[in-house]
Amino acid sequence: MNGFRRTGFALLAATAAGCAAPPPAVDGDIAFVDVNVVSMLSDEVTPGQTVIVDDGIIVRIVPEGTVTLADGIRVVDGAGRYLMPALADMHTHVADSESLKLNVAYGVTALRNLWGSAEVLAWRDAIAAGELFGPEILTASPIIDHDPPSIPGSALLTRPEDADAMVRTFKEQGYDFLKPYRLLKEDVYIAMMEAAARYGMPVEGHMPEAVDVAQAIELGQDVIEHATGFSTAIVTDGTPWNPAFRSREMVETIGRINAGELDYEQVFSRSRLRELAHLAAAKGTAVSVTFQAVGLRALSAADRQALREHPLIEYVAPPFRQFWFAGSFDSVLPGLANLVQWAGLSTFEAIETVTVNAAKYWNRAGQRGIVAPGAEADLMLLAANPLDDIANTRTIEGVAIDGRWLDRGELDELLESVSESYNAADDSLNASDPSA
Numbered sequence: 001m002n003g004f005r006r007t008g009f010a011l012l013a014a015t016a017a018g019c020a021a022p023p024p025a026v027d028g029d030i031a032f033v034d035v036n037v038v039s040m041l042s043d044e045v046t047p048g049q050t051v052i053v054d055d056g057i058i059v060r061i062v063p064e065g066t067v068t069l070a071d072g073i074r075v076v077d078g079a080g081r082y083l084m085p086a087l088a089d090m091h092t093h094v095a096d097s098e099s100l101k102l103n104v105a106y107g108v109t110a111l112r113n114l115w116g117s118a119e120v121l122a123w124r125d126a127i128a129a130g131e132l133f134g135p136e137i138l139t140a141s142p143i144i145d146h147d148p149p150s151i152p153g154s155a156l157l158t159r160p161e162d163a164d165a166m167v168r169t170f171k172e173q174g175y176d177f178l179k180p181y182r183l184l185k186e187d188v189y190i191a192m193m194e195a196a197a198r199y200g201m202p203v204e205g206h207m208p209e210a211v212d213v214a215q216a217i218e219l220g221q222d223v224i225e226h227a228t229g230f231s232t233a234i235v236t237d238g239t240p241w242n243p244a245f246r247s248r249e250m251v252e253t254i255g256r257i258n259a260g261e262l263d264y265e266q267v268f269s270r271s272r273l274r275e276l277a278h279l280a281a282a283k284g285t286a287v288s289v290t291f292q293a294v295g296l297r298a299l300s301a302a303d304r305q306a307l308r309e310h311p312l313i314e315y316v317a318p319p320f321r322q323f324w325f326a327g328s329f330d331s332v333l334p335g336l337a338n339l340v341q342w343a344g345l346s347t348f349e350a351i352e353t354v355t356v357n358a359a360k361y362w363n364r365a366g367q368r369g370i371v372a373p374g375a376e377a378d379l380m381l382l383a384a385n386p387l388d389d390i391a392n393t394r395t396i397e398g399v400a401i402d403g404r405w406l407d408r409g410e411l412d413e414l415l416e417s418v419s420e421s422y423n424a425a426d427d428s429l430n431a432s433d434p435s436a
Helices: 002-018 097-105 118-128 160-173 186-199 213-219 230-234 248-258 270-283 292-298 301-308 318-326 336-341 347-353 356-361 390-394 408-432
Strands: 030-038 045-054 057-063 074-077 082-085 087-092 108-113 136-145 177-180 223-225 286-288 379-382 396-401 404-407
Touching (some): 045 082, 087 356, 097 108, 118 136, 136 160, 213 223, 213 270, 336 390, 379 390
Parallel strands (some): 087 108, 108 136, 223 286
Antiparallel strands (some): 030 045
């Protein structure tokens, strides 16, 4: 009897294996089918995968053909295409609500805004509530500077005893971090840092010229923008230098190095730079380099004319265009190529800075900036492998953001909307400015 039962069970198992039913249908919102996955968990590409997204989260990644998709799921053909995490712009100035659409069209689904205002706070909160379409935003406070400030409209902080009230106010207003600026006095900066620690406010901004960069790192500044302070700390004796941000001496010296007229080692101490880099790493201070901040200042008249005629200039907010043409504002043009060409990073390392590293900054490591089950499904679908050439990050065929998939046609509609809005605004500005 027992032998018969064992034989019967074996026959039933064999029959079931030979006539296996198809796998159960997998539900979700979006399925990328037969796609090459650039997970950013390693520098390997995994071909022929089906990536399933449900309610804005990646729920499954399996080899193509191993699951059945439920009716109603939006299927995206990934054959010959590459799926990677969407990007974070870690230093930008949000110009207006149109620029939010522009960022999404270029695969940027998270923004770190470095010029805070009540308007930006309102946009940030509206996006989080699903009332406005755009990238997730973290925003600085208004610029905090001495009187008179470098930039009109900055919040003025001239006395140490006023720091506590200012920090408390910005905390209550909902800003994500404080942005110090270049003219703050040393005692005022220290008082601001102490108040920031009391209220749990990160400090991320420029290095005040009155403060040594090592001192700022020791005091706990969380992020140093444009690598300000580092160049002054490592410049060699006898080199003409002005610590002011984008000073004439700085621009001219960097220009001469780039032209081969000066050797880097003649101007800067690489050993001192390494010491500061190790100190920053040990203390947890990040550096936002923004290569083009100095580069725009060094543009020739011919360069500026070429910028005016660039085919993408129509997507730059008109007020920013005027700053750029005058050479007095830092560029937020995409800078991934600079990380490869100028900083010497590999393509994987460059992409890592705006995906994996950005997620770490957001305290969401493993939750975003990667293509993996359980991660947020902010994604880009590319026509070519971004690890082969950083320029391939521009071959965007679609973007997923917050559970929504926008194909190439929908992204083009966003771009057309931005262009129409900015051209109308530019015409209005020119009409009101006789010198334009």
